Amino acid sequence: MSSPPFQSAFEHLNEHEPREGPSRLARDRLEIIGEGSFGRVYAYVEYPWSASAYKVCIYPDTVANLLHEAKIYDELRMFTIDNDPSAFICPMVKQLHKPPQDQRLEATIDPIPDPAMDIFPHPTLQVSRVPALPVVLQQHYHRLFVSANAQNQAPTIRLLGLYLGMQFPEKINEFPQEFICDLPLDYYRYACLRETFQCLLPPVECIAQGMGRLLARMHWGVGIDARGVKLVLGNRFVGDELMCQCWVLDFNQVGGSDPHHADLQCHRWLVYRPLEDLRLDKLTDGMYKDDDLVSGAKRLALIISRQEFYYPRPHQTQLYWAFKNAYMREVQSLLQRPITPPDLFLTENLAGAKRWAPVITQAALAFFQELEADDDEKCRFYRSAMCEGYPADW
């Protein structure tokens, strides 16, 4: 068996002692910059950019999940090193902090961890921090989309969720739990912001293309079903300047399994590094192991269609075509091009590639057929529901 064509940076990380542990931090210099159902994310206040974000698991017993998340971050990063300004990029994994075996773990963590602890009290993933959006853009978002009486409760905006496949009400009137972070940027809001910040924001069709390329890389490059993955708008330094940048975050639902948290269990849908193992007879894996590529791809479509509202919907014709074309082109280029480093497709793998390439293309098309059929059904349902007197924006 030949050696892997690239060496993952993360494969060596666990061998090292913590280099930049949060133990050196004073408690008052940590702030919560985000929170989800699985982790609470901290950063040092004095480094607003280019520093680390620490995702501390809310549950104590989640090292396996977090390790898997770290691997996915690391693998996807290999596929998202891209100079296109509308490309989605992935933060870099720095370290996984595991609490010592004998440490007593609390079921929940304090809002701000105690710095007397040697490390964060629960398993923690340290990744590079996505820089927050420029303040002028944050303020403009507030002015345009947060109603006057909700301005006081509005959370600090750091990143915005890129929900191109959803339409939110024009103004946010209240902030329920899911709005703790990443306020939504739908197609309409993006267009409004871009009127004022054209030099900072790429055209929305380019974002849709970036989503297509990213999803193809997640599905076929890394082999994950993209469940629970977040797409956000943040910032990035280009030379000395800050530019808006699309980022991809949060992989705890796409990999790993934890016997204590069945709801967090989820698997890759393809074997590890599928494109390097095209000599195999079967590429599907995990929960998809009884599927062939086409039936598996249809299941992926239902995940996107029913629970991931970042991606354009088939009825958003122009945006959807940009997304779909970019996805299909990316699948072809993943199959054909020698990407960096040059010999991703090893010569001995060519026979396998010849056999699998048409099946993978067919499965990618089946993914879109299913997405379109599901969207069509939803549109018909909403139309008939509206006829029966539901409000138009239901």
Ligand SMILES: Nc1ncnc2c1ncn2[C@@H]1O[C@H](COP(=O)(O)OP(=O)(O)O)[C@@H](O)[C@H]1O
């Ligand atoms: N690397 C990062 N840089 C900046 N903010 C981040 C980073 N990772 C996560 N966040 C923020 O924290 C929030 C929760 O993180 P996430 O990984 O999505 O947790 P969960 O799996 O619990 O949903 C994100 O929505 C985002 O706002």
Ligand SMILES: [Mg+2]
């Ligand atoms: Mg998550």
